[in-house]
Amino acid sequence: MKKKIVYVGMSADIIHNGHIELINFAKKYGTVIVGLLTDKAISSYKSFPLLNFNQRLSIIKNIKFVTKVIPQDTLDYSKNLKKLKPDYVAHGDDWKVGIQSKVRAKVIKLLKKWNGRLVEKKYTENISSTKIKNQLKKAGTLPDLRRSKLKRLLNEKKLLKVIECHNPISAMIGENSFYEKKGRRHEFDALWSSSLTDSVSRGMEDNQSVDYSVRISGVSDIFNVTTKPLIFDIDNGGKIEHLGNTIKKLENLGVSAIVMEDKVGLKRNSLFDDQKNVQQDTIKNFSKKIKKIINTRIDNNFLVVSRIESLILGKSLGDALKRAKSYCDAGTDAVLIHSKQKTPSEIVQFIKRFKKTKYSHIPVFCVPSSYPSVSEKELENLGFNVVIYANQLLRTAYLNMKKTCNAILKDGSAKKVNKKISSIKEILNLIS
Ligand code: SPV
Ligand code: MG
Numbered sequence: 001m002k003k004k005i006v007y008v009g010m011s012a013d014i015i016h017n018g019h020i021e022l023i024n025f026a027k028k029y030g031t032v033i034v035g036l037l038t039d040k041a042i043s044s045y046k047s048f049p050l051l052n053f054n055q056r057l058s059i060i061k062n063i064k065f066v067t068k069v070i071p072q073d074t075l076d077y078s079k080n081l082k083k084l085k086p087d088y089v090a091h092g093d094d095w096k097v098g099i100q101s102k103v104r105a106k107v108i109k110l111l112k113k114w115n116g117r118l119v120e121k122k123y124t125e126n127i128s129s130t131k132i133k134n135q136l137k138k139a140g141t142l143p144d145l146r147r148s149k150l151k152r153l154l155n156e157k158k159l160l161k162v163i164e165c166h167n168p169i170s171a172m173i174g175e176n177s178f179y180e181k182k183g184r185r186h187e188f189d190a191l192w193s194s195s196l197t198d199s200v201s202r203g204m205e206d207n208q209s210v211d212y213s214v215r216i217s218g219v220s221d222i223f224n225v226t227t228k229p230l231i232f233d234i235d236n237g238g239k240i241e242h243l244g245n246t247i248k249k250l251e252n253l254g255v256s257a258i259v260m261e262d263k264v265g266l267k268r269n270s271l272f273d274d275q276k277n278v279q280q281d282t283i284k285n286f287s288k289k290i291k292k293i294i295n296t297r298i299d300n301n302f303l304v305v306s307r308i309e310s311l312i313l314g315k316s317l318g319d320a321l322k323r324a325k326s327y328c329d330a331g332t333d334a335v336l337i338h339s340k341q342k343t344p345s346e347i348v349q350f351i352k353r354f355k356k357t358k359y360s361h362i363p364v365f366c367v368p369s370s371y372p373s374v375s376e377k378e379l380e381n382l383g384f385n386v387v388i389y390a391n392q393l394l395r396t397a398y399l400n401m402k403k404t405c406n407a408i409l410k411d412g413s414a415k416k417v418n419k420k421i422s423s424i425k426e427i428l429n430l431i432s
Helices: 017-027 039-043 053-060 078-084 098-112 129-139 143-156 168-176 195-200 212-224 240-253 283-296 317-330 345-354 376-382 392-411 424-431
Strands: 005-010 031-037 066-072 088-092 117-121 160-165 178-181 184-187 190-193 230-233 257-261 303-308 334-337 364-366 386-389
Touching (some): 017 031, 078 098, 088 098, 143 160, 143 190, 160 168, 195 212, 212 240, 257 283, 303 317, 345 364
C-alpha cells in the first residue's frame, strides 16, 4: 500500500527539540514532507529569519525522517496543499490561537476536500524559536551578520522601514517596537544614524562639526545594545583621500550602508529653506567617490547609497535623473532622492521616470520629513524600496522633555507629571 503523506510547514530558523519532536510525531502518520517557509513568507508575519532560506534548507533536509523539503512561499498553506494533496498536515497545537489561527482553519477546510486530516501535537513547553531569538538578541550579533542583513532585506521585502536613532536608548526603542495588525507584525527593519539628530542631540549644528570619530563611537554604543542593521548618514563623505579609512571603520563595526550626498563645501542641512551658498558636486567628482568606496570596501554587502540633492537645490527633475543614471553607471548600490517640498509630488515624478530607465532594478530610498502624510502603501506601490523616518525620535524626545520641564516648573512638584512619564520600574526593567 502507498505510504501516506504528512505535510509539515515550518520556518526552522533556529532548530530546537520542539521541531524534532514534531517531525517524530509526523512520521508516525507517514512520509514527512516539510514545507519550508521562504524568507518572504516568514517576514510577512514575524521578524526576518536569522538564517536565509538556503541555510535553513540545508539543515532541515538533513534531519532524520524528513523525506523531502519544498518551499512554502506564503504563510497560507493552500498552494502547496493543493499540489500535494497530503493525507495529513502535522502542526503544534499552539496555532489554535493568535496570528496563525486563520491559517489553521483554512488548512482544515482544504484537507476535507480529499479526506485529509490535521493532526496536532501538544506544543513543546518552555522552548520556542522566539524565546531563543530573544535570548540571542540580548547576547547581541556579529558585525558580518548585521552588515549583510540589509542587502538580504532589500532582496526579500518590498518596502523597508528605517527609524532614526541618536543614542543607544532611542536605538533600543526603534529596534524593539512592533505593532500587530491582522496577523501581521510591523516593525522597523533598520536604524538610521542621522547627521542632523547626532548633531542636535550634542547641541551642535548639522554642519559636520561633530566629526566622524565621535559619530562612529556613538554607533558602536548603539551596536552594543541592538542587532538590526544600521544605515549611516555620511554627509558628503568628506575628503576623497580620507574616505577609504572612514569606510573601513564603518564596515568593521558592522554598518550595512552609507548614504552619501552630492554636495560640496560647508555643509548645511537640506531641510533649511535657504540653500544659497550650498553647491552640488560635479557628476564626475561624485562618481569618483562612489568608485573609491566600491573599490575599497571589503564586503559587497556593505552598500553605497547615492543621495541626489538636485531638487533640494532648486534644480530640475531632469538634472536629478541625469545624476541618478550617472551614479548607477559609477556602480552605486542604490539612490536616495531627497526633496523638501510639502507634498511628495517631486519624488513621485522622479521614481516614475526612473523606473522607465534601464536602472529600474536599482533600489530607491526616500526621506519623507517635509511630506509626512505620504503612506508606506503609496511609496511601496510607486516602487520605493526604503523609507527613512530620519528625525522623529529626537523630535519626540525634545518635545516631551520640554513638556516635563515646564510641568515641574509650573506645578512646583513632579506629582502631576509623574503619571505622564515612564515609571521608574519600566526604565529599570529595560536595562536589567
Ligand atoms: C539627516 O537625517 O541628517 C539627513 C536627512 O541627512 S535631512 O535632515 O533631511 O537632510
Ligand atoms: Mg544628514
